Amino acid sequence: MKKILYSLRSHKLLQVYSALIAIVAGLLFGLIILIVIDPSQAFPAFNSMLFAGFRRGLSSFGNVIFFATPIVLTGLSVGFAFKTGLFNIGATGQLLIGGFVAVYIGVTMTFFGPFTWVIAVIAAGIFGALWGIIPGILKAYKGVHEVVTTIMMNYIALYLVNYFVKSSIYDGLNNRSLPVPRANIIPKFGLDVIFSHSNIQGGFLIAIIAMLIIYFILNKTVLGFELKAVGYNKDASKYAGINDKRRTIHAMMIAGALAGLAGASMYLSDSFTYINVQDSMPTQGFMGISVALLGLKDPIGILLAGLFFGYLQVGGQNMQLYGFAPQVIDVMTGMIVYFSALSLIFAKFAIRFFRLRNEGDDA
Amino acid sequence: MNNVLTMRNISKSFPGIKANDSISFELREGEVHAILGENGAGKSTLMNILFGIYKPDEGEILLNGEVVDIKGPNHAYELGLGMVHQHFQLVQNFTVTENIVLGIEDVRYGLISTKKARKKIIELSEKYKLNVDPDALISDISVGMQQRVEILKVLYRNADILILDEPTAVLTPQQISDLMNIIKTFTKEGKSVIFISHKLDEIMNVADRCSVLKGGKYQGTLEISKTDKNELTRRMVGRVVDFKIAKKKPSIGDKVLEVTDLTYRLKGSDKALLDNISFHVKAGEVVSLAGIDGNGQTELIYALTGLIHNAEGSVRLNGKELNQLSIRQRTMSGLSHIPEDRHKHGLVLDYTLEYNLVLQEYFKERFQKHGVLQFDTITEHSEALISSFDIRSGRGPKTTAKSMSGGNQQKAILAREISRSSDLLIAVQPTRGLDVGAIEYIHKQIIAERDKGKAVFVASLELDEIFNISDRILVIYEGQIVADLIPEDTSYEEIGLYMSGSKRGKGYEKNPV
Incomplete structure (x- = not known):
C-alpha cells in the first residue's frame, strides 16, 4: 500500500490513476442508469457495449477509429489551447467552418483532380485557423474572455454554414449540401485493407500526424516553450520579453486549425460527405473538451482518450439492439469527465488520509 | 513570575523532515518573548501546534499550569490565545468595526448590531492608545493602522497571549516605533506577547527574552539584557554573519x-x-x-x-x-x-x-x-x-x-x-x-x-x-x-x-x- 502511495506522489502518475478510476466509476454509473431504465436488459446491454469495439475484431476497431478521428483532432485543439492557458470552447464552430470549406471544395473544385482532397484538407485547416484567430485577437488586445467569444462564434458558424450551404451547394430535396464525389474524399491509405468491412477513414492518419506535430511543437520548439510559458504564467512571460498577445493569437490559430482539420476528416469520409442544414451543433466539437480533459491535455493522452470515447460510441450503437437510447453513452462520457475531476480530489484526500494513518502507526 | 504558557518537549515530523525536535518554550506573564529563527527553522510549525492546526507527535502544552489539548484555532481563541498574522486578513470594503466583529457578530432578530461592539472597540483603542477610528473603511486607512485593526481583532476576543508574526515587515521606521510602544502597553496591562521575527534590532529593542530555533531544534533562551546581536545570530545561523558587508570604495564610471x-x-x-x-x-x-x-x-x-x-x-x-x-x-x-x-x-x-x-x-x-x-x-x-x-x-x-x-x-x-x-x-x-x-x-x-x-x-x-x-x-x-x-x-x-x-x-x- 505504502509503495503505491509513494509512487502516487508523482503528479503525472497520480493523474493517470485518477483518469483510470474515473473511467471505471463513469462506466459503473452508466450501468446503474441502465439498471434503472430496464433491469432485465441492463447487463447484456452493458456487456455488449463493453466489448463492441472488439467484437468483430479489426473491423469493429475500424469503426472505433472512425468515431475517434474527429474527436482526437478537436481534443488536440482544446488540449493545445489549454496548454497555453486558453479554454477553446469554439472547436465546434471551427470544425463547422473547416468542414464546410472542405465540402465546398470537394464539390465544386474538382479541377484539382486527385489533389482535390489535399486542397480541401489544407483549406479546412486554414479556415478553422481564421475562425480561431478572431477570439484570439479579441482576447489579446481587448481582454474579451475567449469562453464568451468562442461560444458566440459557434452560433455564428452554425448559421453562417447553413446560409452558405443553402446559397451555394444546396440539395433542396434533402435539405443538405450536395455530396462530395467519392473521388474527392480523403483516401484510406490502405487502412481499409487492415480494417476491412468498417467505416475506417484515412483522416485518422491526419489525426496521428497532427498529434505528432503538436507533441513536437509543445515539447521541442521555441514556439512551444513560449506558448507554454504564457499558459503557465503570463506575467513571467511578459517579463521575459515574450510577446504574450501575439502568442495568444498563435495559440488560438493553431487550435482553430486543428478543429478545422477535424471538420475535414468528418465530412470527407465515406459516411458523411455532405453537411446538413441543421439547428444543433455537431457534438464532435464539445466532445473535444471531454477528450482533452480525460487525456490530461497531453497529445498522447488525447489520442488514447479519443480512441476510448470512440470505443464507447461504437458500444452505444450496439446498445440500441437492447432498446436503450445511444445517448446513454453521452451520459457515461459526461460522468467520466466529472469523475476525472473529482477523482483527483479524492486521490489527494486518500494520500493525506493514509499518510496521517501511517504516522499514527509509527508513533 | 508565573508561566502563562509552557510548551514542553514538542516534536513534530513530516515525511522526510523533523520540523520540531523536542522544543521547549516558556512564556511568563507580562513579558515579550521573541522567537527567532530563519525560514524553515520551525517557527510556523510550533505556532501551528499552539493553535491546534497540527497535533504534536510528542510533548505537551500547559496553559496557566494545566495541560490542554488544543483542538483548533477557534478553541485556541477561547483559551485566550490570539494571533496577528503577517498578511492581514481584512475585508477591504468593510469598516473597522465590521472587520473586528466578523465571525462573532451580535445578531438580533436576524440583524447585525454593532453598537456594543463599537463601544468596546473605542474603549480598547483608548486603553492601548491604538488610535483607531471604528467607522473608517479598511481601504481608506494606512497599513500601520490596518495592523492595529488586526491587533484589535485579537484584543476584542479577549486574548491574554498575543502572538505577532513578523509584524514589522510592512511598516515604516516611525510605525515600527509606534508598534513597539503599543507592545509595551500590553505587557503593562499584564498581557503576554510572543514576537516572531528574524529582525535582530527589533528583538533587541522590544523583547525581554528570546528563544532561538535552528533547523527544528531548540537553541536556548536568552535574556535580552544579557546578550547581543552577534550572540543571537550565532545561535540562529550557527556561525557569525557579516551584517555590514565589507565594501571597497566604489570606483565610479560614466x-x-x-x-x-x-x-x-x-x-x-x-x-x-x-x-x-x-x-x-x-x-x-x-x-x-x-x-x-x-x-x-x-x-x-x-x-x-x-x-x-x-x-x-x-x-x-x-x-x-x-x-x-x-x-x-x-x-x-x-x-x-x-x-x-x-x-x-x-x-x-x-x-x-x-x-x-x-x-x-x-x-x-x-x-x-x-x-x-x-x-x-x-x-x-x-x-x-x-x-x-x-x-x-x-x-x-x-x-x-x-x-x-x-x-x-x-x-x-x-x-x-x-x-x-x-x-x-x-x-x-x-x-x-x-x-x-x-x-x-x-x-x-x-x-x-x-x-x-x-x-x-x-x-x-x-x-x-x-x-x-x-x-x-x-x-x-x-x-x-x-x-x-x-x-x-x-x-x-x-x-x-x-x-x-x-x-x-x-x-x-x-x-x-
Whole structure:
C-alpha cells in the first residue's frame, strides 16, 4: 500500500490513476442508469457495449477509429489551447467552418483532380485557423474572455454554414449540401485493407500526424516553450520579453486549425460527405473538451482518450439492439469527465488520509 | 513570575523532515518573548501546534499550569490565545468595526448590531492608545493602522497571549516605533506577547527574552539584557554573519542609466503615479530607492524595464533611448532585472529549473537551432549556473521551480540575471522573505557586480538592506523623488521623515503646482 502511495506522489502518475478510476466509476454509473431504465436488459446491454469495439475484431476497431478521428483532432485543439492557458470552447464552430470549406471544395473544385482532397484538407485547416484567430485577437488586445467569444462564434458558424450551404451547394430535396464525389474524399491509405468491412477513414492518419506535430511543437520548439510559458504564467512571460498577445493569437490559430482539420476528416469520409442544414451543433466539437480533459491535455493522452470515447460510441450503437437510447453513452462520457475531476480530489484526500494513518502507526 | 504558557518537549515530523525536535518554550506573564529563527527553522510549525492546526507527535502544552489539548484555532481563541498574522486578513470594503466583529457578530432578530461592539472597540483603542477610528473603511486607512485593526481583532476576543508574526515587515521606521510602544502597553496591562521575527534590532529593542530555533531544534533562551546581536545570530545561523558587508570604495564610471522627466498616469486619471522623475546611476555604484510601499516604486521599475510601456519622458541606457522599446529589446540592450515578485514575474513555477535559467536567453543561437530547443546546451548551461551560484534543489536542472525553497528560487533568478553580464542590474526587494544566510549571499553578489563596474539600481522596503549595500540613496514619495542622500551622512530617522513626506531634500523642493 505504502509503495503505491509513494509512487502516487508523482503528479503525472497520480493523474493517470485518477483518469483510470474515473473511467471505471463513469462506466459503473452508466450501468446503474441502465439498471434503472430496464433491469432485465441492463447487463447484456452493458456487456455488449463493453466489448463492441472488439467484437468483430479489426473491423469493429475500424469503426472505433472512425468515431475517434474527429474527436482526437478537436481534443488536440482544446488540449493545445489549454496548454497555453486558453479554454477553446469554439472547436465546434471551427470544425463547422473547416468542414464546410472542405465540402465546398470537394464539390465544386474538382479541377484539382486527385489533389482535390489535399486542397480541401489544407483549406479546412486554414479556415478553422481564421475562425480561431478572431477570439484570439479579441482576447489579446481587448481582454474579451475567449469562453464568451468562442461560444458566440459557434452560433455564428452554425448559421453562417447553413446560409452558405443553402446559397451555394444546396440539395433542396434533402435539405443538405450536395455530396462530395467519392473521388474527392480523403483516401484510406490502405487502412481499409487492415480494417476491412468498417467505416475506417484515412483522416485518422491526419489525426496521428497532427498529434505528432503538436507533441513536437509543445515539447521541442521555441514556439512551444513560449506558448507554454504564457499558459503557465503570463506575467513571467511578459517579463521575459515574450510577446504574450501575439502568442495568444498563435495559440488560438493553431487550435482553430486543428478543429478545422477535424471538420475535414468528418465530412470527407465515406459516411458523411455532405453537411446538413441543421439547428444543433455537431457534438464532435464539445466532445473535444471531454477528450482533452480525460487525456490530461497531453497529445498522447488525447489520442488514447479519443480512441476510448470512440470505443464507447461504437458500444452505444450496439446498445440500441437492447432498446436503450445511444445517448446513454453521452451520459457515461459526461460522468467520466466529472469523475476525472473529482477523482483527483479524492486521490489527494486518500494520500493525506493514509499518510496521517501511517504516522499514527509509527508513533 | 508565573508561566502563562509552557510548551514542553514538542516534536513534530513530516515525511522526510523533523520540523520540531523536542522544543521547549516558556512564556511568563507580562513579558515579550521573541522567537527567532530563519525560514524553515520551525517557527510556523510550533505556532501551528499552539493553535491546534497540527497535533504534536510528542510533548505537551500547559496553559496557566494545566495541560490542554488544543483542538483548533477557534478553541485556541477561547483559551485566550490570539494571533496577528503577517498578511492581514481584512475585508477591504468593510469598516473597522465590521472587520473586528466578523465571525462573532451580535445578531438580533436576524440583524447585525454593532453598537456594543463599537463601544468596546473605542474603549480598547483608548486603553492601548491604538488610535483607531471604528467607522473608517479598511481601504481608506494606512497599513500601520490596518495592523492595529488586526491587533484589535485579537484584543476584542479577549486574548491574554498575543502572538505577532513578523509584524514589522510592512511598516515604516516611525510605525515600527509606534508598534513597539503599543507592545509595551500590553505587557503593562499584564498581557503576554510572543514576537516572531528574524529582525535582530527589533528583538533587541522590544523583547525581554528570546528563544532561538535552528533547523527544528531548540537553541536556548536568552535574556535580552544579557546578550547581543552577534550572540543571537550565532545561535540562529550557527556561525557569525557579516551584517555590514565589507565594501571597497566604489570606483565610479560614466552614467549608465539616465532617467529624465519620467511621468506616468493611469489611463483616464489625472494623478501622476510617477511625477517628473529624473535620476541617474553610474557604472560601479549601487543606487537604491527607499520609500513606503505603494509610492510609485513598482511603477518606476515597470517603466524602466518595459512592463509599463506608455510612460512619458526618457530612459537612457548607455545613451540609448529605451522608452519606446519592447521588453525583449531592453533586456537585449544590457538590462538585467530581478523582479519584486519572484513567483509572479521571476519564474515560471511549473517549468523546470533549467528552463527558468534560460528564460531570458532561450531564443539565442546557443539554445536553439531553427526554432528547435537544444536541450544539451540548456542543461549544460544550467549545470554551470547551479554550481557557480550554489543553487540547491532536489533533482538539479530537472527540478520543478515550484518545489524549490524561496532562497534557492531567488538564487536562480540572480544567477540568470547576473550571468547575462548586462551593464545595468535592477533588483527589486532582492531579499524579500529570505533568511539571513541567503540575504548575506545575495548582498555579496550585488556588491560583486558593482565592483565589476556594473551599474546597480536596487528598490527595497528594508532600510537595513538599503544602508548595507548602497552608495547613494534616493527616496520616493507619492511618485516623486524627494531626496538624494549618501548613506554615511544620514540616518534611519531622517530617511523615515523623507519616506513619510514630512521632509524634502535639497534640490527636491515641492514642484510648483
